[in-house]
Amino acid sequence: MVPFAGWRMPLRYASETAEHHAVRRMAGLFDLSHMGEILVTGPEAGAALDYALISHLSVVAPGRAKYTMICAADGGVLDDLVVYRRGDEEFLVIANAANTGVVVRELTDRAAGFDAVVTDATDDYALIAIQGPEAAGILAPLCDLDISVMKYYAGASGSVAGRAAWVARTGYTGEDGFEVYCRPDDAEHVWTTLLTAGAPAGLIPAGLAARDTLRLEAGMPLYGNELGPDVTPFEANLGRVVKFDKPGDFVGRAALASRAAEGPRQVLIGLTVRSRRVPRHGYPVLLDGGVADGVVTSGAPSPTLGVPIAMAYVSTASAGELYVDIRGEAVPATVTELPFYRRRK
Amino acid sequence: MSVPAELHYTPEHEWVSVAGDAATIGITDYAASQLGDVVFVSLPAVGAAVTAGEPCGEVESVKSVSDLYSPVDGEVIETNPDLEDDPALVNSEPYGAWMFKVRLPAGGVLPADLLSPAEYEDLTKSAG
Numbered sequence: 001m002v003p004f005a006g007w008r009m010p011l012r013y014a015s016e017t018a019e020h021h022a023v024r025r026m027a028g029l030f031d032l033s034h035m036g037e038i039l040v041t042g043p044e045a046g047a048a049l050d051y052a053l054i055s056h057l058s059v060v061a062p063g064r065a066k067y068t069m070i071c072a073a074d075g076g077v078l079d080d081l082v083v084y085r086r087g088d089e090e091f092l093v094i095a096n097a098a099n100t101g102v103v104v105r106e107l108t109d110r111a112a113g114f115d116a117v118v119t120d121a122t123d124d125y126a127l128i129a130i131q132g133p134e135a136a137g138i139l140a141p142l143c144d145l146d147i148s149v150m151k152y153y154a155g156a157s158g159s160v161a162g163r164a165a166w167v168a169r170t171g172y173t174g175e176d177g178f179e180v181y182c183r184p185d186d187a188e189h190v191w192t193t194l195l196t197a198g199a200p201a202g203l204i205p206a207g208l209a210a211r212d213t214l215r216l217e218a219g220m221p222l223y224g225n226e227l228g229p230d231v232t233p234f235e236a237n238l239g240r241v242v243k244f245d246k247p248g249d250f251v252g253r254a255a256l257a258s259r260a261a262e263g264p265r266q267v268l269i270g271l272t273v274r275s276r277r278v279p280r281h282g283y284p285v286l287l288d289g290g291v292a293d294g295v296v297t298s299g300a301p302s303p304t305l306g307v308p309i310a311m312a313y314v315s316t317a318s319a320g321e322l323y324v325d326i327r328g329e330a331v332p333a334t335v336t337e338l339p340f341y342r343r344r345k
Numbered sequence: 346m347s348v349p350a351e352l353h354y355t356p357e358h359e360w361v362s363v364a365g366d367a368a369t370i371g372i373t374d375y376a377a378s379q380l381g382d383v384v385f386v387s388l389p390a391v392g393a394a395v396t397a398g399e400p401c402g403e404v405e406s407v408k409s410v411s412d413l414y415s416p417v418d419g420e421v422i423e424t425n426p427d428l429e430d431d432p433a434l435v436n437s438e439p440y441g442a443w444m445f446k447v448r449l450p451a452g453g454v455l456p457a458d459l460l461s462p463a464e465y466e467d468l469t470k471s472a473g
Contacts, residue, residue: 016407017382209408276385278405301384
């Protein structure tokens with residue numbers, strides 16, 4: 001167990017490598033109850049989120065989800081979010097644990113001119129994610145929804161193991177899977193029931209360490225690594241998330257528009273390292289000749305690929321060879337298209 | 346957490362066993378479980394001189410990298426070839442997966458600051 005954003009979180013249950021492989025090949029169960037749940041409700045909830053966030057939330061259909069971000073006025077990313085539209089006048093915003101306070105404050109301020117109410121509901125929800133190719137098969141008999149027809153980035157109210165839950169086909173692993181938002185009092189029952197039912201199919205509990213290597217292979221950004229107040233969505237290859245064509249102003253619009261016009265100041269790339277030494281967060285990226293050109297944002301030995309991989313910000317997108325300064329040694333690294341891993345559909 | 350009674354320990358979580366003038370060194374069960382899955386062990390070259398308390402290698406796990414310290418002075422006489430192919434042995438059998446062997450200097454004695462099993466166990470408990 002490790003301290004994480006004010007929570008005590010399991011870094012691993014046994015072997016993070018085994019947990020990683022279980023999610024790729026069978027299924028893994030994650031306790032993500034640290035994530036922030038923020039309700040935005042009211043007749044103008046959609047309009048408030050259109051103003052507060054960079055995406056066009058008011059056109060999202062009830063029962064669908066969107067990956068988006070909340071930016072500062074200067075375009076810097078305050079958090080990346082998943083937003084579920086649960087009804088015409090009800091949105092559930094999922095924030096990173098460390099940012100929940102900031103997101104609640106910003107949403108509250110930004111919703112002030114709208115007929116909408118922002119409520120921090122983090123303490124009302126536990127979050128259990130079941131991820132991997134076997135996830136749907138394990139969850140289906142325990143859920144009263146027909147999850148076999150649930151689309152990716154969709155969700156619905158139902159029950160899991162007999163307990164009320166918001167069930168969504170979302171995740172952060174690069175695999176098919178579901179996220180189950182239930183009452184904290186029901187979490188242990190839901191967890192235990194899923195784990196018992198899924199054990200024959202290979203389901204095991206998975207911790208933060210496996211979650212990090214899974215999302216890195218899938219090329220997904222992590223707030224604090226690839227995303228932060230000093231980068232805009234454009235640097236992170238996520239410019240498509242910014243919806244300039246939605247009506248009305250939104251926080252960060254002017255700054256993001258000028259950034260879009262001038263082009264990103266740095267670019268996020270993938271690197272595959274030709275060494276057994278592992279590039280890690282903060283290590284310098286070097287050009288041929290040793291000139292520093294950027295920095296590693298995330299790095300790990302990839303359990304699926306069997307080689308160290310990394311994401312890094314560099315000055316310009318260039319194919320070919322770079323080097324990572326791994327504790328004083330310039331180790332060659334090949335620029336690799338993201339994601340490193342894409343599941344077969 | 347296993348702390349075999351026949352070994353000596355360091356505050357940096359190495360274990361040492363001595364036979365004749367040779368010391369065999371690895372990292373403890375506690376260290377391996379704290380590091381998580383080990384993916385690469387960088388060891389000193391055979392013939393290299395190592396100094397007690399000085400880093401002489403690295404242990405890379407999925408989540409972190411840590412220096413490997415020599416608990417003793419001496420000359421490296423052997424490194425464990427099995428760790429090249431299967432570094433995860435450090436996790437599965439930390440007291441079998443020795444890392445390197447050092448020939449102690451003539452008349453050499455072990456450094457006085459090595460920990461007894463009881464002292465090492467206390468150290469890991471106070472570290473949580």
